Amino acid sequence: xxxxxxSRLALLVVSTVFFIMNTNAAYAQDIRTGDHLVTQVxxxxxxxxxxxxxxxxxxxxxxxxxNTDVAIVVEGPKRRVTIWQKExxxxxxxxxxxxxxxxxxxxxxxxxxxxxxxxxxxxxxEKHNVGIEAxxxxxxxxxxxxIDDIEVFRNALVEERKxxxxxxxxxxxxxxxxxxxxxxxxxxxxxxxxxxxKIHTYLVKDGAxxxxxxxxxxxxxxxxxxLFLRMAKENSFFYGLGCILFAFIAGWFVxxxxxxx
Amino acid sequence: MAVAVEEIFLLGFxxxxxxxxxxxxxxxxxxxxxxxxxxxxxVAVGTQASQLVASxxxxxxxxxxxxxxxxxxxxxxxxxxxxxxxxGIIIFELMxxxxxxDLVISLLYIIxxxxxxxxxxxxxxxxxxxxxRKSVKHExxxxxxxxxxxxxxxxxxxPRSKLYISAFVPAGIGFVSGxxxxxxxxxxxxxxxxxxxxxxxxxxxxxxxTSLFQIIFTSAFSTIMHAVTNNSxxxxxxxxxxxxxxxxxxxxxxxxxxxKGARARVILxxxxxxxxxxxxxxxxxxxxxFFVTVM
Numbered sequence: 419x420x421x422x423x424x425s426r427l428a429l430l431v432v433s434t435v436f437f438i439m440n441t442n443a444a445y446a447q448d449i450r451t452g453d454h455l456v457t458q459v460x461x462x463x464x465x466x467x468x469x470x471x472x473x474x475x476x477x478x479x480x481x482x483x484x485n486t487d488v489a490i491v492v493e494g495p496k497r498r499v500t501i502w503q504k505e506x507x508x509x510x511x512x513x514x515x516x517x518x519x520x521x522x523x524x525x526x527x528x529x530x531x532x533x534x535x536x537x538x539x540x541x542x543x544e545k546h547n548v549g550i551e552a553x554x555x556x557x558x559x560x561x562x563x564x565i566d567d568i569e570v571f572r573n574a575l576v577e578e579r580k581x582x583x584x585x586x587x588x589x590x591x592x593x594x595x596x597x598x599x600x601x602x603x604x605x606x607x608x609x610x611x612x613x614x615x616k617i618h619t620y621l622v623k624d625g626a627x628x629x630x631x632x633x634x635x636x637x638x639x640x641x642x643x644x645l646f647l648r649m650a651k652e653n654s655f656f657y658g659l660g661c662i663l664f665a666f667i668a669g670w671f672v673x674x675x676x677x678x679x
Numbered sequence: 680m681a682v683a684v685e686e687i688f689l690l691g692f693x694x695x696x697x698x699x700x701x702x703x704x705x706x707x708x709x710x711x712x713x714x715x716x717x718x719x720x721x722v723a724v725g726t727q728a729s730q731l732v733a734s735x736x737x738x739x740x741x742x743x744x745x746x747x748x749x750x751x752x753x754x755x756x757x758x759x760x761x762x763x764x765x766x767g768i769i770i771f772e773l774m775x776x777x778x779x780x781d782l783v784i785s786l787l788y789i790i791x792x793x794x795x796x797x798x799x800x801x802x803x804x805x806x807x808x809x810x811x812r813k814s815v816k817h818e819x820x821x822x823x824x825x826x827x828x829x830x831x832x833x834x835x836x837x838p839r840s841k842l843y844i845s846a847f848v849p850a851g852i853g854f855v856s857g858x859x860x861x862x863x864x865x866x867x868x869x870x871x872x873x874x875x876x877x878x879x880x881x882x883x884x885x886x887x888x889t890s891l892f893q894i895i896f897t898s899a900f901s902t903i904m905h906a907v908t909n910n911s912x913x914x915x916x917x918x919x920x921x922x923x924x925x926x927x928x929x930x931x932x933x934x935x936x937x938x939k940g941a942r943a944r945v946i947l948x949x950x951x952x953x954x955x956x957x958x959x960x961x962x963x964x965x966x967x968x969f970f971v972t973v974m
Contacts (some may be wrong), residue, residue: 431721502778502971510962511780513971539680567967608865643915658906661729662899665921668738669895672925 436570443535451472454629455621462633465640468570473606477529477617482595487622489548492604494525494584494637495613504577520558525612526579529590529602541627546620550585552578583607596660612647616640638677684919686716691923698734698924700938701947706731706865709920711954712786716915717782720784721775725911726920727864735866735895735919742888749839752849752886753892759850760897763857768904771862775909778973781923785962787863789955793871796951803944833950840881848879853893859903859957 460476477490508585528548542548548578554572561568579585584607592602602616604610614636639647647656690712698705706727713723742748774780835845852874859867871890875881880888906912938946 440895500778500973502973504966504969504971510782511964511966516778571970574968575972578968578970578972614793642704646914650906650912650914654907655903656912657914658903658912659739660911661906661917662900664914665729665732665899665902665917666736668918669733670740671736672737672921673740679970 421443423450426553436569447454454482454486455619455631457617457619457631457633458627459617459633459635462635464606464610466610466637466644467639467641470608472608472610475604475606476576477602477633478606479602479619479631480602481598481621481629483621483628485622485623486628488529488592488600489542489546489620489622490529490590490592490602491547491618491620492525492527492615493523493547494611494615495522495658496523496534497524499575501575503571515562515565517559517561517565517568519554519572519575520560522553522575524613525584525606525615526553527586527590527604529592529604531594531600540623541625542620546618546627547591548620581611583635584610606637612639687919688768688914688923690716693778693919694710694920694925695924695927695929695947696931696934697927697947698951699928699933700935701931701943702935703947704731704734704868705924706734707788707792707863707869707951708954710784710864711958713916714784715957719911720781721771721909721911722913722916723860723911724771724784724864725902725905726845727834727915728860728898728905728918729912729914729917730920730924731860731864731866731898732895732902733917734924735891735898737925739888739891739895742891745888747884748888748892749881750889750892752837752842752879752881753842753889754848754892755835755837755849756853756856756889759853760857760860760893761900762850763854763859764861764897764901764904765857766854767858767861767909768901771859771910779859785958786862786958789959789962791863791870792955792958793949795947799944799947800948800952803941840864840879844879846971852879853897857897858888860894860898861904866890866898876949880917884895936945 450649455478460474461480464473464475464525475492479488481627482487497519498518500516500518503515504511505514506512508512521568543552547553559568561571565571576585580587581603590602590604592600594600613632617633617635619631619633620627638644646657649660689705690709694705694712697708708722709730710720710727713727714720739748771780774783804848812839819912834843835846836843837849852857852871855874856867859865859870868890872886875886875890902912935943947960
């Protein structure tokens with residue numbers, strides 16, 4: 419009886435240890451942070467104020483193995499996006515069919531050291547969002563029933579985003595200042611959506627990710643505009659009350675001045 | 680959303696000028712013009728509601744001092760207005776969810792402005808050609824209480840307006856006003872004033888002040904609802920519209936001495952019809968881009 423309990427306990431301990439080791443191993447294989455790669459971002463915040471004309475983020479990195487590839491991804495906060503296709507109904511152009519993607523980053527860019535090395539690497543594109551195609555995951559799509567081909571919708575969205583400067587026309591280049599030290603430059607357009615941005619850097623050797631690093635950049639609206647925007651989002655009821663109060667005072671002021679003149 | 684401050688100011692000035700010349704609210708011009716400038720229709724409507732509070736307040740004070748506001752009728756109308764606003768906001772949200780809000784706003788404007796502008800043009804051209812103003816008021820006053828309205832329940836006495844009428848009538852008019860404010864961003868004076876005179880049978884001198892009083896609170900309620908449900912109120916946009924509007928109205932009042940009567944109404948009708956046509960063209964012309972993205 420006692421032996422049975424002990425053996426069960428032992429089995430539990432062994433299996434738990436094995437489980438922990440196992441997950442640790444998987445974890446290490448996937449991430450292995452800090453061994454081969456160090457990155458640093460030029461500025462970890464960007465203040466958007468009146469007259470903001472765009473900005474630049476530089477990502478600097480150092481690798482300990484010159485025989486590797488580097489892929490860098492910049493992603494802003496994700497939102498649901500719906501694309502409507504217009505069709506003529508009784509002469510009027512109305513939104514008829516839709517395709518919506520559950521989480522598309524409001525800003526996206528990426529940089530590679532060689533133009534096309536991601537093509538053969540499904541891990542980078544599927545798991546780590548390297549490349550624009552990687553952003554549109556099959557399971558996150560809703561659509562009108564009669565629509566089979568989502569390609570045209572996706573292309574319309576990508577084209578619009580490219581024109582706004584929030585999607586890249588082509589991947590940026592990772593520049594090497596020596597075989598180990600590199601830099602990538604990302605242009606942030608004037609109309610950039612605010613929020614927390616993440617910059618992921620992947621070090622790839624023989625098709626496998628051997629190291630990765632993350633940097634964060636926070637883009638914020640500052641000044642009076644930013645204050646109002648934040649109020650409107652976070653305290654919308656009091657914001658609305660404030661708007662009314664302001665309007666009452668403005669209206670009263672106008673009539674008071676009119677009486678005097 | 681980035682739009683030049685000067686443009687907003689000029690827009691406010693223009694609308695203020697028009698409202699000063701013709702003595703109209705001007706909401707029916709602001710919302711379409713904001714949309715033409717590229718402001719999302721939802722923001723145009725939400726913001727215009729807060730601007731209505733300001734213009735309503737400045738207007739009502741004058742009437743209030745003269746005692747030309749029936750607060751009792753106004754309050755009953757306001758109750759209907761609150762219900763109408765909630766109804767309008769629900770429709771607004773539903774249409775936004777279905778991706779049809781831009782279409783609905785355009786259609787409402789085309790229908791309402793087309794019919795109001797058309798009637799105004801017809802009436803003013805008619806009276807111009809006859810050489811004198813037709814006294815419409817006289818004919819209609821006899822129909823103070825059509826039989827259907829007099830049969831409605833919950834009759835109330837409104838001593839200030841000397842009315843004994845079902846509370847549903849003013850509340851119903853308020854309902855329409857609330858619906859218009861929350862879906863189109865217009866106070867709806869062009870519908871309210873005739874409705875209050877001909878359906879309600881209120882004394883004409885009380886109508887303008889009372890409808891303004893009701894519109895202030897209905898649009899205040901609508902502002903809060905828009906702010907909470909879809910963050911579509913932009914206080915800075917409203918600020919520049921108000922400033923532009925105030926200055927424009929001054930010049931408008933000065934200019935109003937030169938254009939009067941039927942001739943003024945012809946011009947106003949043409950402005951209304953022009954905006955209506957532009958909206959229709961926008962809707963029926965083949966767009967440059969067949970895809971619209973909504974975040």
